[in-house]
Amino acid sequence: METTITHQQFLAQATELATRNVLNGGGPFGAVIVTADDQVFEGLNRVTANNDPTAHAEVTAIRAACSATGTFDLTGATLYSSCEPCPMCLASSLWARVAGVYFAADRQDAAAAGFDDAEFYDFFDTPVAERSMPVARLTLGDAGHLAPFTAWAALDSRIEY
Numbered sequence: 001m002e003t004t005i006t007h008q009q010f011l012a013q014a015t016e017l018a019t020r021n022v023l024n025g026g027g028p029f030g031a032v033i034v035t036a037d038d039q040v041f042e043g044l045n046r047v048t049a050n051n052d053p054t055a056h057a058e059v060t061a062i063r064a065a066c067s068a069t070g071t072f073d074l075t076g077a078t079l080y081s082s083c084e085p086c087p088m089c090l091a092s093s094l095w096a097r098v099a100g101v102y103f104a105a106d107r108q109d110a111a112a113a114g115f116d117d118a119e120f121y122d123f124f125d126t127p128v129a130e131r132s133m134p135v136a137r138l139t140l141g142d143a144g145h146l147a148p149f150t151a152w153a154a155l156d157s158r159i160e161y
């Protein structure tokens with residue numbers, strides 16, 4: 001099928017980027033995003049290079065695509081990643097309204113290489129009370145916690161996303 005070949009070509013491109021990135025001060029991860037109108041953008045892992053724990057290849061690809069096309073909405077785009085996206089990258093893809101995600105290596109491959117993707121997936125499968133990092137709601141009293149949403153709802157110039 002022609003579509004399958006195209007998917008595999010972009011996936012191969014993402015994986016080649018990942019391998020090259022290792023020799024360029026980055027982690028072994030690469031991504032390619034193809035917008036709905038067939039523009040292609042690349043992303044590289046730059047976590048240690050930029051001291052940015054969020055600079056995963058998928059996120060940098062999304063940022064590159066959004067910056068170049070002047071939008072925060074990549075509806076209809078397809079994301080190819082050299083490795084199964086971690087929960088952050090998966091959520092980033094959801095926020096960007098990516099239509100589909102394809103990956104080569106999986107979270108177990110990443111774990112074997114020393115990366116925490118599988119562990120973070122486990123985090124979400126662990127009951128809240130037993131998680132390694134506590135996340136808890138604190139009370140502000142009155143309706144203080146709703147003030148940002150009230151301000152948002154009242155703003156005529158808001159851009160919905």
Ligand SMILES: [Zn+2]
Nearest residue numbers: 056086088089
């Ligand atoms: Zn990630």
